[in-house]
Structures are given as C-alpha cells and as structure tokens.
Amino acid sequence: MEPAAVRRRIEALVSRLYDGACGESAGATLPFCAGQELFDSVAALQLILELEKEFKIVVEDGDIVPENLESLDSLADFVCRKIAAGD
Amino acid sequence: MRLCHRTPALRWVGRTVPRSWFFKRVEWNIAVLAGLSGYRRADVLAIRRALNGNFPAREIEAKARKYLVYRRWRRNLLDAWPNWADRLDSWCELKGENHLTAALASHRGAILLSGHDFGFAPFVSPILAQRGLKLFRAGMGRRAHRMTRWGKGAYRRWEYLGYHGSSWHRLRVLHRMHEALKAGGVLQIEIAALPDGDARMAMPLCHKRFFLDAAVVRLLETLKAPVLPCFSLCDEAGKVIVEIHPAVPPDREEIVRTFGGLYADYLRNFPECSPVWKKLGAHREEF
Numbered sequence: 001m002e003p004a005a006v007r008r009r010i011e012a013l014v015s016r017l018y019d020g021a022c023g024e025s026a027g028a029t030l031p032f033c034a035g036q037e038l039f040d041s042v043a044a045l046q047l048i049l050e051l052e053k054e055f056k057i058v059v060e061d062g063d064i065v066p067e068n069l070e071s072l073d074s075l076a077d078f079v080c081r082k083i084a085a086g087d
Numbered sequence: 088m089r090l091c092h093r094t095p096a097l098r099w100v101g102r103t104v105p106r107s108w109f110f111k112r113v114e115w116n117i118a119v120l121a122g123l124s125g126y127r128r129a130d131v132l133a134i135r136r137a138l139n140g141n142f143p144a145r146e147i148e149a150k151a152r153k154y155l156v157y158r159r160w161r162r163n164l165l166d167a168w169p170n171w172a173d174r175l176d177s178w179c180e181l182k183g184e185n186h187l188t189a190a191l192a193s194h195r196g197a198i199l200l201s202g203h204d205f206g207f208a209p210f211v212s213p214i215l216a217q218r219g220l221k222l223f224r225a226g227m228g229r230r231a232h233r234m235t236r237w238g239k240g241a242y243r244r245w246e247y248l249g250y251h252g253s254s255w256h257r258l259r260v261l262h263r264m265h266e267a268l269k270a271g272g273v274l275q276i277e278i279a280a281l282p283d284g285d286a287r288m289a290m291p292l293c294h295k296r297f298f299l300d301a302a303v304v305r306l307l308e309t310l311k312a313p314v315l316p317c318f319s320l321c322d323e324a325g326k327v328i329v330e331i332h333p334a335v336p337p338d339r340e341e342i343v344r345t346f347g348g349l350y351a352d353y354l355r356n357f358p359e360c361s362p363v364w365k366k367l368g369a370h371r372e373e374f
Contacts, residue, residue, distance in 0.1 A: 045309055049265065069276065
C-alpha cells in the first residue's frame with residue numbers, strides 16, 4: 001500500500017475518532033498526547049485498536065512508544081513498516 | 088495472626104486454628120481499641136455523618152464498629168490466605184459463578200467490575216485464580232510490591248497489571264488488558280465513586296448523589312467485553328462472600344444504570360464495607 005494512501009486513511013480515522021480534531025500540520029502531535037497531563041490513554045487505545053482493525057496489523061507492547069504514535073507522520077511510518085513486515 | 092501464617096514453623100498453627108476464632112480475636116481487638124483509644128475516629132465519624140437519618144442510631148454505631156472490624160480482618164486475610172489457599176471453602180463462598188461461565192462462553196473474555204476498595208475486593212482474583220481461571224487484576228499499585236505482599240505459597244498466580252507510571256506505560260497496560268480479554272481471560276477492575284463528576288455518571292445514594300469514574304466507563308466501552316458487577320462481602324464469622332452478577336453490555340448507559348444501581352444498593356445496605364464515606368465527607372458537606 002502507498003504511504004500516501006496509508007496516511008490519508010489514518011487521517012480519516014483520527015478525524016473520526018477525535019471529532020475532526022486532527023493536527024493542522026503533518027508533524028502535529030495527535031490529540032490524545034497533547035502533554036503529560038493531558039494524555040488520554042483510553043483515546044490512544046481506541047486508536048490502536050482501530051489501526052489494528054483497519055490495516056490488519058498487530059501492535060505489540062514494544063511498539064507502543066512515542067516515536068511510533070506521537071504524530072500523524074510517525075503513525076503513518078509505523079503502519080507502513082508494520083504492513084511491510086507482514087505483521 | 089500474621090506470625091501464625093507468615094512464619095514457616097508456625098504455619099501449622101494458622102492452619103489448625105479455625106477461621107472464626109481468628110475473626111473473633113479481631114472483633115475483640117477492635118472493641119478494646121475503639122473503646123479505649125478512639126481508633127480511626129475520623130473514619131467512624133465520617134460513617135456516622137453519612138448514615139445519619141438513614142438508619143437508627145444503634146444500627147449506625149454497629150455499622151461503624153463493623154467497618155473497623157472488616158478493615159482489620161481484610162488486612163489479616165492478606166497474610167492468612169496463602170496458608171489457606173488449598174481450602175477455599177473454609178474461608179470463602181462464591182456466588183454467581185454461572186454468570187461468569189456464561190460470559191466467557193462468548194470468547195470475548197469477561198470483566199469483573201467492583202467498587203473501588205469495596206469490601207473484600209482484593210480476594211476476588213486469588214479466589215478465582217485458584218479455581219483455574221486465567222486472571223488479571225488492574226490497579227494503581229506497583230507490581231513488585233503487590234506480588235510480594237501475598238507471600239510465598241503453593242497457590243495459583245494471577246497477573247497484576249500495574250497502572251501506575253508514565254502515560255505510555257499506562258497505554259501499554261490498557262493494551263495488555265485488551266490482549267488478555269482477547270485471549271479469553273478474566274479482568275478484575277475497580278471503579279471509584281467520586282464526590283463530583285460528569286452528570287451522566289451520577290448515581291443516587293441515600294438521598295444524595297455521587298459519580299462513577301468516567302474514564303473507567305470509557306475504558307469498559309473500548310474493551311467491549313461483557314461487564315459483570317462483582318462485590319465481595321463478609322459474613323458474621325469472617326467468611327468472604329463473592330457475589331458475581333449477570334453480565335451487562337459494555338455500554339455507558341447500561342453500566343451506569345445497572346452497575347451504578349447495584350453499587351448504590353451495596354453502599355446503602357453494607358456501608359461498613361466501604362471507605363468511601365471519608366472522601367465524600369471531605370468534599371461534600373451534605374455527606
């Protein structure tokens with residue numbers, strides 16, 4: 001799958017989950033991790049479960065790190081890597 | 088009691104003396120402590136204030152005393168139970184196990200939802216694990232501390248999912264909860280009763296209101312496993328009674344209506360089993 005297509009699908013998913021509150025810029029932080037105090041772990045879990053369903057990937061415990069899930073860009077990279085690895 | 092159950096050379100004493108004797112000893116201890124030294128007076132005053140007008144004065148006093156007995160008994164049982172793990176029937180009774188079996192048949196796992204710190208909730212996981220179920224308990228404690236507290240005993244283990252830590256650690260724990268349920272496990276979660284909160288989470292209690300923790304309800308909706316209200320009490324002789332209720336769909340309105348209603352009933356009928364009164368009293372004058 002094309003990285004651009006993956007990104008578009010993730011963007012749509014994030015918008016749907018967070019009522020359109022998707023970051024303005026590509027590297028913007030996702031709504032659930034706007035800061036240590038504001039981190040919404042349930043919202044983040046919802047996104048992970050939706051990603052697993054949408055892209056048929058398996059997210060492992062070790063994948064749950066800021067580098068993979070913090071922004072739309074890092075999320076798209078992560079999903080592409082997972083798809084490529086056949087996870 | 089701690090000495091009897093924790094000291095290897097004395098464990099046989101702990102196994103020989105009947106549970107009801109240990110419980111009687113706790114009742115005597117509390118009678119003396121409460122009578123002479125005003126033991127845990129703030130807790131007792133909070134219960135008296137909260138129940139005032141809902142029960143006759145004599146009953147309120149009896150419930151306040153029972154509250155102290157149960158807190159002490161619960162602490163003692165934490166030491167005693169590994170020594171009694173192979174004879175569950177002598178110190179606990181499980182009601183409604185059929186509801187859990189039915190929920191597990193859906194292959195989506197099952198969530199046992201208890202009121203935070205209500206009654207004898209810490210014993211639900213050990214009791215069910217001992218019956219061969221794959222148990223997970225989520226909480227804010229640190230894993231190592233929790234596990235050592237239970238001592239070394241020949242009992243089946245359950246997994247403690249410590250929620251305490253950084254935001255990303257919490258997220259990993261939530262994900263592990265989901266994985267555990269997907270694998271057909273049983274997850275025990277406790278939900279707090281808060282003095283303030285979202286109006287949609289409100290429960291009526293003794294002509295007042297309190298609120299379920301909205302974040303936990305959202306988590307239950309996200310995990311999508313059947314939710315079984317589970318409450319643990321204690322009888323007059325110190326026997327732990329775990330009551331599992333029929334499954335509730337993982338939907339906010341259903342959880343608030345069914346679980347919230349049950350929780351309010353338990354708090355109303357067994358106020359001595361909950362430490363919630365002090366917290367509610369500190370935040371809300373009417374309590």
